[in-house]
Amino acid sequence: MLKTFFSSNSDDLMINDLRVAIFNLLFAKNNDGEFMIKVTNKDLSDKLDKIGVKNIFSQNENTYDIVAETTSKLIKRGLLEKKDGNNFYFTPDTKERLTFKDAILGEIIIDPEKFKNTLLIKDNIPTDDFLFIEDCYNNQTTHIIRNEGDRKLIELQHIINHALKRTTPGSALIPPLKKDNTSLSSLLNDGFSGINIFNYIATIGRTEFKMVCSTTRKIEDTFSVSSLANINPEFDKEHLKWMDTNCKEN
Template identity: 25%
Template sequence: MKIKTRFAPSPTGNLHFGNIRTALFSWLFAKKNDGKFFLRIEDTDVLRNVEGSVKNIIKVMKWLGLNWDEKIYFQSKRLYLYKKIIFFMLKNGFAYKCYCSKTVLEEKRNHQILNNEKPKYDGTCRNIQNSNFIFNNSFVVRFRNPLKGYVKFFDEIRGIIKFKNSELDDFIIQRRNGMPTYNFCVVADDLDMKITHVIRGEDHISNTPKQVNIFTALSANVPKYAHLPILLDENKKKFSKKNNNNDFFKYFEEGFLPEAMLNYLVRLGWSHGNKEIFSIDEMKNLFSFKNVSKSSSIFDKKKLLYLNKYYINNFTNEKIISLLKYYFEKENIDILNGPNVKKVFKVFKNRCFSLREIVICSSYLYKKCVNFKNLFLVKCNKKKFLIILKVVYFNFKNIKIWISSEIWKTIQLISYKNNFSLKKIIYILRKIFTGKSSSPSISKILYLIGYAKVIFSLKKFIFFIIKKFF
């Protein structure tokens, strides 16, 4: 039997970590077993569909390299299949038409709640023999759920799970507008696509007995199930599509690497000993439901940042630099107006956790000139400051080989010979050339900026100070 899994998101919002972890585990299980992995868009709930969601789903899947087999399946384009199966179920007594109005159903529900009963359909239309006597043409189609016995299934993570049929409902499988419902479509699609393993979140456990009963009614093979533990955000709340902060694709925009994202995701509820770093091939070879936890996992941004930094520092320079150029362009930074990107990466890679952070932190290296309107000087002793600046300017002019080690040696000599505070010299240069209170080694920054721009900027800054304060 060829293993077949699927990822079946609904386009009701952007994908988040919980969604993608489900996709990853489904993909890994299929690939490990030389099986097939399908992408299915469950878009029959038209009113809840969000414009752009399908594009977001495809973008995320492609970015992560979670390639799917065959075409993308859209439920909205498979209505012919659903109608065919529902007709069969009506004809053979596995389903029936329910003519109860919404008002009547609501009254019954409220009555059950008042009597501390579990709200469920009471079966009013279950045994109507001839629908021709019904004058109300508005109806839904309900599944004729067994009234007695149990429905049980084996969960690959949790073992045997059992429900009483008496606790289940004659749930709706087709709405009044003719559109089929989630629990029915899932079964029809999984049956048609010959899905062998359904991997999804534990919040779907309550749906599973309904779906198993439909499979059984149709005399079809029931797929195996694996319900993953809930994934919680940093506030220990369930991830939600309604929260825009949970949009998974924003991590691409922030400069995270897909390999880091996958490595982080695979460790959310799954483990292999104490191993932390996994290549894609290792994930596929080692993945097993036996090592999936039943407990909820909590999203930890610090851990993700650590992994992203690890991959940034361990990938080939060529790959990272090609990606960095994309983020420089996205920030409208002209890399031709500054140092070589490869040299910049070498200086900043150990300080930053994402590619975009490298770009933002090094952006001042690509400015055409220094911004002299930084009035931090007001708090300084103007004469002392000007003296230091002139000494630095004349000493820097005499540097023969513009490399970091020579620049640093010159700064040290300036401090020693003129009895200037080394910290003060560094502080002044850092403020002038970066506008920040911290940065990589100032000698490395000045080297990246380049001799001509440093000398020109220092000279211009000296005239700026003289004109402004003297």
């Protein structure tokens, strides 16, 4: 498990990064895994070295090359699996791995049936980072979602909060997709923005395409409600409608 720290002038962002790092560290320890920190700031790397925190300083985003030795060990131990045909890896999730005692939050029980729209599902999508969402009112975990490393995902959380009438700062409920015959063309015909349809789907963490994709054609090539139906998704046009109104295309 690899957590990347980026330089930032935002205290809130750094605090959030620290929360994510702590959560990832505890998650790795409770699942017999290994945790490494990658930093893009040499000064931060030097400070971590001084206090004995193992870290990697690199601006190379090919994390699998950097942690090749660790990755190989985890594969041999059955804690990582290699997806056929490429160099992506994913953690095989089992019911046992979704329940563990967190040193800060206490016992965390993640019901696979209840949390189908989180990253902790068997979708074979490679993940090397978690985005830990907490309720700031009571400091309870609300969701654990895949973090694709795109700052836009973090920005969209505020929009999603409002769309779902959640006013709690710092927490986000990920909108689900309904099992119906909704298609990209029908949504576009209804006047929805192509990029916001894409953002809505990508934020859920259900699909393999990345949020950096910005053309309607690329969205159309990969968008398929039918392919999502086997994991019981739900689609709510009201949520998308609010996002479409408030998240303008750049």
